[in-house]
Amino acid sequence: MSSSAPAPAPTKASDFIRDIIDADIQAGRHDKILTRFPPEPNGFLHIGHAKSICLNFGLALEYKQKQGEENARCHLRFDDTDPVKEDTLFEEGIQEDVRWLGFNWDGFYHASDYFEKMYEYGEHLITAGKAYVCSQSDAESKATRGTVKEPGKNSIYRDRTVEENLDLFRRMRKGEFKDGEHVLRAKIDMANPNMKMRDPMLYRIRHTPHHMTGDKWCIYPMYDYAHPISDAIEGITHSICTLEFENNRELYDWVIDNLIDYANFPSRPRQYEFARLNLNYTVMSKRRLLELVEGKHVSGWDDPRLPTIAGMRRRGITPEAIRAFCASVGVAKANSTVDMAQLEFCIRDDLNQKAPRVLAVLKPLKVVIENFPDDQVDEYDASLWPHDVPKEGTRKLPFCKEIYIEQDDFMLEPPKDFYRLAPGREVRLRHSYCVTCTDVVKDESGNVTELRCTYDPETLGKNPEGRKVKGTIHWVSARHAVDAEVRLYERLLKDEAPPTGKDSEFLNAINPDALQVLKGCKLERSLSEAKPMDRFQFERQGYFVADQDSKPGSLVFNRIVTLKDSWAKQQQKK
Ligand code: ATP
Ligand code: MG
Numbered sequence: 001m002s003s004s005a006p007a008p009a010p011t012k013a014s015d016f017i018r019d020i021i022d023a024d025i026q027a028g029r030h031d032k033i034l035t036r037f038p039p040e041p042n043g044f045l046h047i048g049h050a051k052s053i054c055l056n057f058g059l060a061l062e063y064k065q066k067q068g069e070e071n072a073r074c075h076l077r078f079d080d081t082d083p084v085k086e087d088t089l090f091e092e093g094i095q096e097d098v099r100w101l102g103f104n105w106d107g108f109y110h111a112s113d114y115f116e117k118m119y120e121y122g123e124h125l126i127t128a129g130k131a132y133v134c135s136q137s138d139a140e141s142k143a144t145r146g147t148v149k150e151p152g153k154n155s156i157y158r159d160r161t162v163e164e165n166l167d168l169f170r171r172m173r174k175g176e177f178k179d180g181e182h183v184l185r186a187k188i189d190m191a192n193p194n195m196k197m198r199d200p201m202l203y204r205i206r207h208t209p210h211h212m213t214g215d216k217w218c219i220y221p222m223y224d225y226a227h228p229i230s231d232a233i234e235g236i237t238h239s240i241c242t243l244e245f246e247n248n249r250e251l252y253d254w255v256i257d258n259l260i261d262y263a264n265f266p267s268r269p270r271q272y273e274f275a276r277l278n279l280n281y282t283v284m285s286k287r288r289l290l291e292l293v294e295g296k297h298v299s300g301w302d303d304p305r306l307p308t309i310a311g312m313r314r315r316g317i318t319p320e321a322i323r324a325f326c327a328s329v330g331v332a333k334a335n336s337t338v339d340m341a342q343l344e345f346c347i348r349d350d351l352n353q354k355a356p357r358v359l360a361v362l363k364p365l366k367v368v369i370e371n372f373p374d375d376q377v378d379e380y381d382a383s384l385w386p387h388d389v390p391k392e393g394t395r396k397l398p399f400c401k402e403i404y405i406e407q408d409d410f411m412l413e414p415p416k417d418f419y420r421l422a423p424g425r426e427v428r429l430r431h432s433y434c435v436t437c438t439d440v441v442k443d444e445s446g447n448v449t450e451l452r453c454t455y456d457p458e459t460l461g462k463n464p465e466g467r468k469v470k471g472t473i474h475w476v477s478a479r480h481a482v483d484a485e486v487r488l489y490e491r492l493l494k495d496e497a498p499p500t501g502k503d504s505e506f507l508n509a510i511n512p513d514a515l516q517v518l519k520g521c522k523l524e525r526s527l528s529e530a531k532p533m534d535r536f537q538f539e540r541q542g543y544f545v546a547d548q549d550s551k552p553g554s555l556v557f558n559r560i561v562t563l564k565d566s567w568a569k570q571q572q573k574k
Helices: 016-026 047-067 088-100 111-127 138-143 162-174 223-234 243-263 286-294 309-315 319-329 340-354 503-509 525-529 566-573
Strands: 033-037 072-078 107-110 131-134 183-186 201-205 219-221 238-242 270-274 277-279 336-338 364-369 378-383 394-399 402-406 426-429 434-442 448-456 475-477 482-489 515-523 535-538 542-546 555-562
Touching: 016 047, 016 238, 016 270, 033 047, 033 223, 033 238, 047 072, 047 088, 047 238, 047 277, 047 309, 047 319, 072 088, 072 111, 072 223, 088 309, 107 111, 107 223, 111 131, 111 162, 111 183, 111 201, 111 219, 111 223, 111 243, 131 162, 162 201, 183 243, 201 223, 219 223, 223 238, 223 243, 238 243, 243 270, 286 503, 309 555, 319 340, 336 340, 340 535, 340 542, 340 555, 364 515, 394 475, 394 525, 482 525, 515 525, 515 555
Parallel strands: 033 072, 072 107, 238 270, 277 336, 364 448, 482 555
Antiparallel strands: 131 183, 183 201, 201 219, 364 402, 378 394, 402 475, 426 434, 434 448, 482 515, 535 542, 542 555
16 A cells, blocks of 8 residues: 555644643643544544544644654554444555555554553442442343433442452453343433433443453443543543534543543543534445445445545545645534535645646547548657646647547537537637637437547637637547546435434435446556556546556546536426
């Protein structure tokens, strides 16, 4: 995998997280700043995770610059506390994605590295009278939890002695009980207005092997217990998560407060919540992404229609564009939905400077230039860059008697403002001459199969005398063109938001035209050498990337994004 240029420290205006960190430094609460990115290895990362990655790793880069290299770090930590859904395969994918986005971790950990410590702290909480083994069934604990308006009821196991609790907890670890027979709960307050504080579960029994610890454990810590402990052991100072964890913060603090003296943690971490990224015209929940992949609605986790990092990479989107997008979204305290057009803007803005301009005809229509000598081949040194991109470079562009143009660039009975080709009308061929359509060849059913034109030899690089030619169209030389398959991608969903209803209903919102495969496209000769991940602008059409399936002789290109927001226009028309 060709890795991207490393991310520079963001030069972003401040936001509330950065304000908090600055204030902590000023007040002397921390001299080192440690953040972490804590994915659960149960799926692939998506653009929402990219926001969290850019924030956490970006903060470390920024404070390294401000405070010195040694005084800021960001850890990658796999939050692997649920052995049922997690897998090493996902871990590899996630690491690749983080690196590709341009970030490197300063420490690599697993929550499971701390299972032994977490267990020890569990015994400590029991000894301190802060935790107990509860033997209620699932149904019983649900029924006694209370509601937002009503307090819960104490479990009948709440007053077990320390000795009994320790004995049961040790036997839980030894594997003497079945899944669900007992749990370890924090002893807090069943009447607490925050439901998360009503004697929350800390440990449960799961006789399931774990991808890191194998058969060593049959009890596993819950997120709300494992996360603060992992943060504290690593010396994380600012534990940044998304808003739906706001209510968990009280429990986060409870865990730290009740262990910090015993455990002698290197830091007193604090949790801060920011708005998660939501994007319209796509889905981001792991459950839905999984359903799309497993239900074969897409070709895999790296299907270019998906907002996964792997999908966006294959689509040809650059890490720089994703980072610019995340920076443009900013870090806010209130949830909102970002318009896909904003991401597409960032993609175009980045590729404008990076993608050389070439000619490609996606839906070819043959044109014979009757007054051009049969065997003559002209070659132009055609610039790869427009005037407003400060780059230089040309390629040899061959021209001969037979060329292809885009079917859409011809109309039999055009309206007045159609500045392309039509019977009797003249148009400029990009980098080449002006041609006039003199005849139209049709098949039996009346479809146009070929055009006859004449060219004006006086018009190479200059305007014809006394005539105005308004339109310029792209073309390729028929004799020199290379064939390609081109995959045109659109947004995944046809509606801005998927139906909020039941589980699989969102599948009805999938845009059936999100992938259109064109075969027999004609590309200019210089593209015959394109290698996977090479990006180009096909003039007048959009940005394209050579797919990983692409080989010389059987080229495959993906459309990354169209040039303008043609989607919005199409929708308006409808
Ligand atoms: P789940 O918890 O359902 O498995 P998740 O999306 O929370 O899914 P994690 O692997 O736990 O996945 O996420 C890792 C980190 O990425 C977390 O800190 C989480 O807050 C953050 N994150 C996930 N989705 C988004 C999002 N849409 N916007 C911003 N940050 C996100
Ligand atoms: Mg999560």
